Every structure is written in structure tokens, then in C-alpha cells.
Amino acid sequence: MSGTLALASAIAEMDRSELERLVRRRRPQAPAGVADPIGLASELLRPEAILRALTPLRGEALGGLLRLAQGEIRDGDETILDALRADGLVGIEQHRPVALPEVTEALHQALRAAGTDPDALARPRPAGGTSDARTIRPPETAGPAAVAEEHTAAGAPDEDEGSWVTAALTAVGHAAECLRLLRSRPLRLNRNGSAAVAAVRALAESIGIEAAQATHALTAIARAGLTAPVATALLVTSEAESWLAADHRGRWSALAVAASSAMPEPLRDALGGSNALAAAAASLPRRYPLLPAPELAAVDDFLADAEYLGLSSRGSLSRTGALLLRGERSRAQRLAEELLPDPAPGVYVQPDLSVIVPGPLDPRDEAALAALTAPEHIGAASTRRITEASLAEAFADGTAPEEARALFARVSLTGIPQPLDYLLGSLAERVGGLVVSESLDGGGRTRIQVARPELADTLAVDRALQHLQLQRIDDTTLASRLRVDHVLTALSDARYLASRSQPSRPAPAESGSPDEAGSPDEAGTAADETGPRGARAPAGAAGRGSPTAAAPGMSRAAEPPPLPAALAELVERVHAAARAEPGSGDFTRRLELAIRDRATVRVTAEARGRLHEFVLLPVSLNAGRLRASDPAAGVERTLPVNLITAVEPA
Structure with a gap:
């Protein structure tokens, strides 16, 4: 039936x-x-x-x-x-x-x-x-959250505030390093839009963290709208620059708000007013018997993300996490400002050229130091290293040696050790002798300006640079038809210390255009040349793991968005049809169903005080009249619907 x-x-x-x-x-x-x-x-x-x-x-x-x-x-x-x-x-x-x-x-x-x-x-x-x-229930579908069964709403362990603060500072540091790297080296994506495993592993190695931590960091910045997929690359968005310009408290608040808004709804329901996050997750297979394994896995992923960001500690919500999940953003932010430490007064530069960063720095000092050093360990306290390569890269990007020395002198609590003083002086002697820039006079795509004519002679005959097809313009100027990035890479590989001249350009648009992405034959290098600085995500683009709906009390709109046109028209048709049926609604719906299914029905009609029963195959129902064929009599009958007293299956 x-x-x-x-x-x-x-x-x-x-x-x-x-x-x-x-x-x-x-x-x-x-x-x-x-x-x-x-x-x-x-x-x-x-x-x-x-x-x-x-x-x-x-x-x-x-x-x-x-x-x-x-x-x-x-x-x-x-x-x-x-x-x-x-x-x-x-x-x-x-x-x-x-x-x-x-x-x-x-x-x-x-x-x-x-x-x-x-x-x-x-x-x-x-x-x-x-x-x-x-x-x-198969144990593999219950998810790793089941190990937290012993946590209950009434007996959740007391919060260890130190652990969530450490986690929060570490997550902010990882996110900042990821964004700085993605600005110059966009992350490769698979065809389905997910991050390539090898690309995530390479990113993690570049900034000195574990691949799992890099995955958490990428999820956090995507949820916060700081990255977005464009074609097969993950690029930073325009919001990333303002996020990096904020202090560590503001950065963490942005990541935490986005993560709390992405809590799966079944977990939010199971949590209720409790702080026992892991216990709520463990109860889901009982509360939601048909919840699919992928959704249970998404809950486990959220638990791991919450621990990583400091929203929870050892399976229980931190105080700030609980406030965010209740929609009390202002209170959560004030509490975070109270509990998170002030910026560190400086760093410790060691004679072995390592840099000990005891805590979060002022955003401008952090950015300047990151440009001059390579990360070794990123956490609540971090370790970076000064190398000839890191300094040379900074100088090539436009940082003057005097600026580097001034920064170290200002932020180093131990002064400038002799090895660093020597390295800065040695590199300063060579910087500025070889400057690469885009050619604006039609003599080639790249212009190379040297300090001495003999250096130009050396470059012109160096076999390692033959593929650049260098052309002599004058005693101290060379030109190449290859791109600036290609020329810089070739000079670096040949052990020439070159810097790049940065011509003034208009500000990039918010979304990348075909011109910014480069011509089709240059697709392999366009992302590396412009990078996310010049290519922004289109409006509305969402990165992996971005939330599809805001949490109650957070940023959810008071009214739901309008229905798509096709569904709105469906509502109008059904609503009008339900109120336009003549006679008894039950009878007409039974007849409509018989017409749809081409099924015979037993129809009883009353006329002049007598009941008449027919076995009919309904054909149409229109204008208050039923048209149907009578197989037994071999005729077609038309009956007014208001005379029908019963419609039953034949």
C-alpha cells in the first residue's frame, strides 16, 4: 500500500x-x-x-x-x-x-x-x-571520539588554561607562516579541489612543522576566508593581509570564530549547554543512529581542529571556546585578550645565527624578521635561523642591508653577534652590484644593470647563463628576452648575488584576471611570478573546510535566503492546487493518484437519492468533472465530482 x-x-x-x-x-x-x-x-x-x-x-x-x-x-x-x-x-x-x-x-x-x-x-x-x-554498530564507524566515552557533562575535567593558550599561540604561528609561504608559492590542488598530499608535506617541511599540523592550519585559514581555491592552486585572499597585520589576539579570534561557526550541527545539538566536547561526540552514534560515517568522521576532524586551535583542551571546551559556541563573541574576545600574553619585547640572536623568539611579536617586527630568516620550529616559542640564503633572498626582494642591520639591532635582546655582523657586512659589499628589472624600452623583457663593466663581460661569456641569450646594451647594461624570474633564478644558480628592482605598479584587483594569470604557455610559472599578491580569490570563493552555515547566535542571518526560482515556483503551484480542488479533497486526491498511476478505482456517486457504483479508469479531472472509461461497459463516463461520495481501490 x-x-x-x-x-x-x-x-x-x-x-x-x-x-x-x-x-x-x-x-x-x-x-x-x-x-x-x-x-x-x-x-x-x-x-x-x-x-x-x-x-x-x-x-x-x-x-x-x-x-x-x-x-x-x-x-x-x-x-x-x-x-x-x-x-x-x-x-x-x-x-x-x-x-x-x-x-x-x-x-x-x-x-x-x-x-x-x-x-x-x-x-x-x-x-x-x-x-x-x-x-x-561496527567499531570502525564509531570514530576515534569513542575513546572519550568516560567524559560526561557533569564530570568533565577542569580546564587547563595553559594548554589552550599554548595551542592558540602555536596555531596562530603556523597559520601566519602558511600564509606567508602561500603568497609566494601557491599550494597545488587536486582536481577535486583538495590539497595534494605531496604539496602539504612540502609546505610543512618548508616551515618546520608536521604535515598534520599543516593540514589543521590550512583548514583554519580556509574557514576564516584567508585562502581560496582558484583553478588548481590555493591562493591567499585580500583578507589575509589585514589578518597578518593584526596582533596575535586578533588573529586567534578570527580563526576561532570561523572554526566555532563550522561545528557540525549534530555535535552542537549533542553538546547542549555542556563543555564536554569529546563526550558529546562519543554520544552521537546513539543520538543519531543513521548518521553516516562521513559525518561522524567530520565530527572527529572538528574535535582535532578544536584541540589544535585551543577551542578545547583534553576533550573539554576552553572558557573562550564555550563563549564562542554560545555566540558571546565580545566576552570571548575580552577573555582571550586577558589570557593571551602580551607581545614579547624582543628576540635572542645567538652566535650560531639561530634566533630564539620567546613569544608572539609585534606584527611588523614579525613580518620583517620572517623575511630575513628561515623557520626551524614554530610554536608558542619559536626558533628561526639566519642564513646567507635567507638574507640574500630578502635583499633580492628589495630589503636594503642597512634595514636588515637596523632591525636586528632593534629587536635583538642580545645585540648583533660577531658572526651576524660579518655576514651582513660581507653580503652588503655584493648587494647592488647586480640589479634585475623589467625592461621598459623594448630592448628585451628583462634588464640587467651591473656596477662594473668587467662584471658585464663575465656575465656575457658565462656558459651557465648562455640560455638567457644576454645582449649587451652598453658597458653596464645587459638585456634578456626571458622573464625576470627566470633571469633571477639562473643568476642565483650560477652563484651571482642579484637583487630585483621593484617598479611601481597599480594595486592588484580583488580577483585575478586572465592577464594576471599569464598566457597559456606561461601557466606553469604564472602563479610563481605573480603569486597570491597579484591574484586574489573571486568574491564568494570558499576554501577547503569553509563553513556552509553560521552557528546560532553567531553570524547567521535572521531570515533564510530565498528559495531558488524552481523551488519557489513549485511552492506556488502546489499551494494553489491544494486550494483549487473542487469537492472533497480526499476524493479528488484519490482520483488524481489513480490518473497518475493509471489504476482503476471503485467510485460511488449519489444521484436523485440513489447510490450508483462504478469501476472506472480515471482519465482526467477538470472543471469539477471526472472523465473516466468504464472497462466493463465499454463506454466513457463523465461524473460531477460533487456527486461522488466514495473513492476506493478497485
Whole structure:
């Protein structure tokens, strides 16, 4: 027996707002073919549509469906059934809720596949106890959160504030290093938009962190809108510069707010007012018996992200994390400002050219130091190293030797040790003797200016530079038709210390254009040349792991976005059809269903005080009249709908 008629009756009783909510939640796959409640009911009773609607339901709601099918409605089930009717999972007959056979069958199959006993789930949970419905849940689908079963809302461990502060400072440091590297070297993405494993590993090695930490950092900055995928590369967005210009407190707040907004809704529901995050995650297989394994895995990923960012510590929300999840951003920010340390007064430059950074620095000092050093260890306290290569790269990017010396003299709490003084002096003697810039006079794509004519002679005959096809312009000027980056790389490989002249250019647009990306034959180097400084993500682009909806009390809009045009038109058609039916709604819906299914029905009509019964194959229903063929008599009959007193299956 089909539940289409019962569901169509429930749909016909909905007002416009209820109907819109139903369509928004269930999202019919073929809206153009739906013209009336019967059509919408048929769409919603497709097996795949039913399963999508069942999987996010809590165990109490599933138990209510099972008890309704068994005819055992209990106290408290009315509220559950009202919600399920609004979701198109319960029908109506004679103004009473009824189970839909298609939903009941799909629910039993899904519960068996998930290892849940339907009879146990249908039994009400004992007061103060737990349901025994999950009897054979495969351990691999429960997720690593199950190890935190011993944490409870009442007995969560006291928060260790020091641990979340350390985690927060470490995460901010990792995120900043990732963004600085991505500005010059965009991350390669797979065709599905995920970060390539090898690319993540290379990024982690470049900044001295573990690959798992790099993955967490990339997720955090993507959620905060600091990166966005463009084609097959992950680029920084315009928001990244303002984030890097903020202090460590502001940076952490931005990452934490974005992460808290991305908490999976089942976990948010299970958490309630508790701080026991791991315990809430461990309870999900019981609360949501049909929650798919990928969603359970997403919950476990969120737990790891929360620990990484300092939103939680050892399975329990930190005080700041709890405030953010309750939507109290201002209080959370004030608490973070109180608990996170002030910027460190300086760094310790060692004779071995290592730099000990005891804590977060002023953003400008941090950026300048990062440009002159290479990261070795990034954490709440970090270690960086000064090398000839790091200084040469900074000088090539436009930093003057005098600026580097002034920075070290200002931020170093130990002064400038003799090895660093020697290295700065040695490099200063060679900087400025070889300057590479874009050619503006048509003599070639790149212009090379040297300090002495003999250096120009050396470059012109150096076999390692033959592929540059250098052309002599005058005694101290050479030109090459290759790009600036190619020339700089070749000179570096040949052990010439060259710096790059930075011509003044207009500010880049917010989104990358074809010209910025380079011509097709230069696609392999366009990202390296312009990098994310010149290519910004298009408006609305979202990085991996970005949230799809804001959390309650955070930045969620008061009104839901408008329905897509196709779904809005569906709502109008169904709402109008439900109110335009002549005669008895139940009879006309039965006839419409028979027309749709090409099924015969037994129709009883009253005329002049006498009842007449026909077995008919309905053909059409229009203008208050039923047109149908009578197979037994071999004729076509037309009956006024207002004379029909009963319609039953033949």
C-alpha cells in the first residue's frame, strides 16, 4: 500500500510558510514536474529522498516513527510526530497522523544496515538511562571520539588554561607562516579541489612543522576566508593581509570564530549547554543512529581542529571556546585578550645565527624578521635561523642591508653577534652590484644593470647563463628576452648575488584576471611570478573546510535566503492546487493518484437519492468533472465530482 495519498493530504493542509519550509528542507530533485500535492508527495517518497531525510534525525524521532507504524503512540510522541509531519515523513488520514509505508520500510532497512535493532529503538528510553538500540554498530564507524566515552557533562575535567593558550599561540604561528609561504608559492590542488598530499608535506617541511599540523592550519585559514581555491592552486585572499597585520589576539579570534561557526550541527545539538566536547561526540552514534560515517568522521576532524586551535583542551571546551559556541563573541574576545600574553619585547640572536623568539611579536617586527630568516620550529616559542640564503633572498626582494642591520639591532635582546655582523657586512659589499628589472624600452623583457663593466663581460661569456641569450646594451647594461624570474633564478644558480628592482605598479584587483594569470604557455610559472599578491580569490570563493552555515547566535542571518526560482515556483503551484480542488479533497486526491498511476478505482456517486457504483479508469479531472472509461461497459463516463461520495481501490 502506498503512502502517497496520506502524505499528499498532509501537504494539502500546509500553509504557504509550512510548505516553503518543507521544500527548503527536502529539496525535491525534479521540481519542474511537480504541480500538486500528489506530485510533491511522489517526489518526497522516492527511496533516496526518504533516506536523506532520515539520516539527520535523532533516535527519539526515529523511535516515534517506528511506534506510529506499530500503532503505539505514547505520551510525548505528538510533538515528535508534528515535527515529522512538517518534514514530510508522516501522513494524515481523517485528521490523524499515519505512518507512510515507504518511510517505514526505508527506516527498517537503514537501521538494519547501521546495526540497530528497530524494536529496541522503538522502546522509550528509561528515565536517567540510555537506549540499548545500538547493538552491533561496527567499531570502525564509531570514530576515534569513542575513546572519550568516560567524559560526561557533569564530570568533565577542569580546564587547563595553559594548554589552550599554548595551542592558540602555536596555531596562530603556523597559520601566519602558511600564509606567508602561500603568497609566494601557491599550494597545488587536486582536481577535486583538495590539497595534494605531496604539496602539504612540502609546505610543512618548508616551515618546520608536521604535515598534520599543516593540514589543521590550512583548514583554519580556509574557514576564516584567508585562502581560496582558484583553478588548481590555493591562493591567499585580500583578507589575509589585514589578518597578518593584526596582533596575535586578533588573529586567534578570527580563526576561532570561523572554526566555532563550522561545528557540525549534530555535535552542537549533542553538546547542549555542556563543555564536554569529546563526550558529546562519543554520544552521537546513539543520538543519531543513521548518521553516516562521513559525518561522524567530520565530527572527529572538528574535535582535532578544536584541540589544535585551543577551542578545547583534553576533550573539554576552553572558557573562550564555550563563549564562542554560545555566540558571546565580545566576552570571548575580552577573555582571550586577558589570557593571551602580551607581545614579547624582543628576540635572542645567538652566535650560531639561530634566533630564539620567546613569544608572539609585534606584527611588523614579525613580518620583517620572517623575511630575513628561515623557520626551524614554530610554536608558542619559536626558533628561526639566519642564513646567507635567507638574507640574500630578502635583499633580492628589495630589503636594503642597512634595514636588515637596523632591525636586528632593534629587536635583538642580545645585540648583533660577531658572526651576524660579518655576514651582513660581507653580503652588503655584493648587494647592488647586480640589479634585475623589467625592461621598459623594448630592448628585451628583462634588464640587467651591473656596477662594473668587467662584471658585464663575465656575465656575457658565462656558459651557465648562455640560455638567457644576454645582449649587451652598453658597458653596464645587459638585456634578456626571458622573464625576470627566470633571469633571477639562473643568476642565483650560477652563484651571482642579484637583487630585483621593484617598479611601481597599480594595486592588484580583488580577483585575478586572465592577464594576471599569464598566457597559456606561461601557466606553469604564472602563479610563481605573480603569486597570491597579484591574484586574489573571486568574491564568494570558499576554501577547503569553509563553513556552509553560521552557528546560532553567531553570524547567521535572521531570515533564510530565498528559495531558488524552481523551488519557489513549485511552492506556488502546489499551494494553489491544494486550494483549487473542487469537492472533497480526499476524493479528488484519490482520483488524481489513480490518473497518475493509471489504476482503476471503485467510485460511488449519489444521484436523485440513489447510490450508483462504478469501476472506472480515471482519465482526467477538470472543471469539477471526472472523465473516466468504464472497462466493463465499454463506454466513457463523465461524473460531477460533487456527486461522488466514495473513492476506493478497485
